[in-house]
Amino acid sequence: MSQQPPVRRTATPSPRPDASMSLLTNVMDHSLDEGYAEAAARRAAEGGQKLPTALRAKLGLAAALLLAAVVVTLGAAQARISAPTLAKERQQLIDRIQKESSDADALQKNVDTLRDAVGTKQRDVLEKHGGDKADLVALLAGATAVQGPGLKLVVDDAKQTKQSGAGGPRESSGFSDTGRVRDRDMQRIVNGLWQSGAEAIAVNGQRLTALSAIRAAGDAILVDNKPLPPPYTVLAVGDGERLVTAFQRSADGHYLRALQEGFGVRTSISAQSEVRLPAAPSLIVRNAKPQGKGTS
Known part of the structure; x- marks a missing residue:
């Protein structure tokens, strides 16, 4: 009866203590996705070539203030240039209003003079042709x-x-x-x-x-x-x-x-x-x- 060679048993590695928490273990071992890690490494490599963030903010603020100063300066210059023209146009308008008012006053005086002359002639006609009723006619007509x-x-x-x-x-x-x-x-x-x-x-x-x-x-x-x-x-x-x-x-x-x-x-x-x-x-x-x- 032949003898069978003895069977060698291979040693089985002992399981990890945290084998039951494989999901947490994977998260801890790979806390950053490869794409994010690559982007972070690229930014870190380029960081030495860029200005600091604080300096960039100060330079942006200075540029904005400079632009605002330029706009204000241009507006003030434009106002100084146009001020004499506006003042001249305003004075011309005032002179025109005063002239038109004077002309209207003169015309009104002329109308009043002519109206008085017409009233006087009407009263003369009433007295001449009204006979003994002239005063009554003039009174009722408002002519006196x-x-x-x-x-x-x-x-x-x-x-x-x-x-x-x-x-x-x-x-x-x-x-x-x-x-x-x-x-x-x-x-x-x-x-x-x-x-x-x-x-x-x-x-x-x-x-x-x-x-x-x-x-x-x-x-x-x-x-x-x-x-x-x-x-x-x-x-x-x-x-x-x-x-x-x-x-x-x-x-x-x-x-x-x-x-x-x-x-x-x-x-x-x-x-x-x-x-x-x-x-x-x-x-x-x-x-x-x-x-x-x-x-x-």
């Missing part, structure tokens, strides 16, 4: 100054309008209607005085006639195209006490009281022993003609 008993009515904007100049309690027709006196308010006041028995009326020294118009241009009130500033002083010739009472009892008097109580519009009315009204500048009739004796 008048005086007599009457009333004085002062209407002014609300106080808050003086302070703010905008906004207000009244709104009508889609636009803001402040505590400011409007042209329609003055129209109602004047019409109410006529209906109460006034024989002649003037607003801020502007005599009203049958052809007078009260309207607005922005916030200004125009009487016969002449702007009138507040407060508005209305003088009316008539029986003073009776005229005051009749106006206050009228619908337009109640309207004025509502403006005063509801919206702060300031008013005062008083009877006067005598008021003086100037003549109207002129009364131009373009279509009306005296009826001939033979016409009906």
